Amino acid sequence: MADYRLLTNATLRYLLETGKTSRGSGSKFARNWALVNHMTGQHAVVAAEIAVSLARAHRTRLRKGIPSAIPYVRKRFLRTSPTTFHFDIDTGRVRVSLRSGEWCSFFVHVAPYHRERLQEPGVRIKQLQVSEDRVALFLERQVPEPYPPSSLVALDTNERSMDGVVVTSSGTEATRVEYSDIPQIQTVHFLRRRRLARKKAHDRRVARRLLRKEGTRERHRVRSRLHVLSRRFIEILERHHAALALEDLSRVPSPRRRGPGARGRWRGPQLRRRLSSWPRRELHRQLEYKAQDHGVPIYWVNPYRTSMTCPRCGDIRRPRSRVGPMFTCESCGWTLDRQLNAGVNVGRTALRDIAELEGLRLDLDGLSEDARRPRYPFEASTGHGRSGGKGRERTQGASEGEPCE
Ligand SMILES: [Zn+2]
Structure with missing residues (x-):
């Protein structure tokens, strides 16, 4: 994770110093960096995306005259695409590729809610993020076409x-x-x-x-x-x-x-x-x-x-x-x-x-x-609000087992 942070920051610095804005140049630099430091090349692609978006936000702030410090990532983290990790939904085991031939694995707690979300049709795991206190899976799914409103x-x-x-x-x-x-x-x-x-x-x-x-x-x-x-x-x-x-x-x-x-x-x-x-x-x-x-x-x-x-x-x-x-x-x-x-x-x-x-x-x-007594949309009374569950977009679980660095 410390290496990954280094990779992101190195790419970010490169982008800001050269003034390059494209994803392509960022990921080219990151791939080379990963190669030199013996990291899985796929990690570099995601790290470059993060660096590009951080650099872009920084430039936008400068352009608009909002004060902005030169960005860098402080916390150790890892974000990666599904080609470099494997997640077993039954045991909660996550295996992440670090460099060629080297993997690390750890277990996360999978609650019934997470399992339900993951098994919905059309849901695909898009990214994995590991930080010091949590593990998050980013999910992707198709959304229905909006209906014609009446x-x-x-x-x-x-x-x-x-x-x-x-x-x-x-x-x-x-x-x-x-x-x-x-x-x-x-x-x-x-x-x-x-x-x-x-x-x-x-x-x-x-x-x-x-x-x-x-x-x-x-x-x-x-x-x-x-x-x-x-x-x-x-x-x-x-x-x-x-x-x-x-x-x-x-x-x-x-x-x-x-x-x-x-x-x-x-x-x-x-x-x-x-x-x-x-x-x-x-x-x-x-x-x-x-x-x-x-x-x-x-x-x-x-x-x-x-x-x-x-x-x-x-x-x-x-x-x-x-x-x-x-x-x-x-x-x-x-x-x-x-x-x-x-x-x-x-x-x-x-x-x-x-x-x-x-x-x-x-x-x-x-x-x-x-207009004196506006009502809740489509309802006769105004009682609302307390019941029902929470919706979360992403799956989280506390990481257990050996630290992964
Ligand atoms: Zn008028």
């Missing part, structure tokens, strides 16, 4: 809920997917961390360890809630043959990019903490891969001005007047909950731009009637 759920992502509309052929309904327990969990953990930091202020070593533990615990709790939520939500969409439209977060300028002197409202430390700990990207990531898994069509909409536009007359309000729980249009008198209104605009853009959604129309007049 309705659309358009949502804007907010701190405590996703709000928007359900557009079906029979009408438009205001809708809300709530997760107010997530900011609550985050507040609990934030307060706990602050108390810990104060209490252990005299011992930085202990403080750091305890704080890290708290952070991990919080992340796991939030992520597990999100998994339950996204899985349930996508299953409902699938049952109703609905498409999903969300705002494309990558088009929102990140707060980091705003340097001193840049325009934008001043944000206090509390608001900044809330915004940066807000797991909307994780939520979107889960929704995206689960939608693909279930064949649910998902569309990303440019969120530019969704919170300021009037969906009825298209009038754009000045950013200053945005504050307040209700959106009110000065030209036509349209009034709606601010968060719902942003979701309506996401839906409006999706219906305008996406050909598959032809035939669906936004019915704004029916909307304001029931």
Whole structure:
């Protein structure tokens, strides 16, 4: 593993020094390096891919003016393709080729859940990653073609809920997917961390360890809630043959990019903490891969001005007047909950731009009637959220047996 890290870093350095960006030149260098150091050549191909992508991310950050240190891999690890290892699903034995004629093997615990995932039809093991504390198998499988949608759920992502509309052929309904327990969990953990930091202020070593533990615990709790939520939500969409439209977060300028002197409202430390700990990207990531898994069509909409536009007359309000729980249009008198209104605009853009959604129309007049009590999509009541299992994308197991270096 130490050798593998060296290989990756050597390739990375080569790429950055020569300014080469292609996979080909990276893997050529890595192969030679592996040959000189008597490593399996196939390892070099994957290591080169990692190095190329690290170098690319570094260059992108530099281009965008985001501060970026020269990247290198700190932890010892090994990632490799199926040609160089063998995994026995029954015993959990993994054999990895190190160099010609030399193999190493170790055992991992295979839980029933892992076994089930691995034996699903169409699932193929794509890569193996061994790091100091875990072993992960990356799986690949075919995803079903998205079905032609018969309705659309358009949502804007907010701190405590996703709000928007359900557009079906029979009408438009205001809708809300709530997760107010997530900011609550985050507040609990934030307060706990602050108390810990104060209490252990005299011992930085202990403080750091305890704080890290708290952070991990919080992340796991939030992520597990999100998994339950996204899985349930996508299953409902699938049952109703609905498409999903969300705002494309990558088009929102990140707060980091705003340097001193840049325009934008001043944000206090509390608001900044809330915004940066807000797991909307994780939520979107889960929704995206689960939608693909279930064949649910998902569309990303440019969120530019969704919170300021009037969906009825298209009038754009000045950013200053945005504050307040209700959106009110000065030209036509349209009034709606601010968060719902942003979701309506996401839906409006999706219906305008996406050909598959032809035939669906936004019915704004029916909307304001029931906007006071938005419901969970396609449901009569709003009770949801606690039951169901977690979905994990990759198989993990603690490594046991002899270390492999
Ligand atoms: Zn208007």
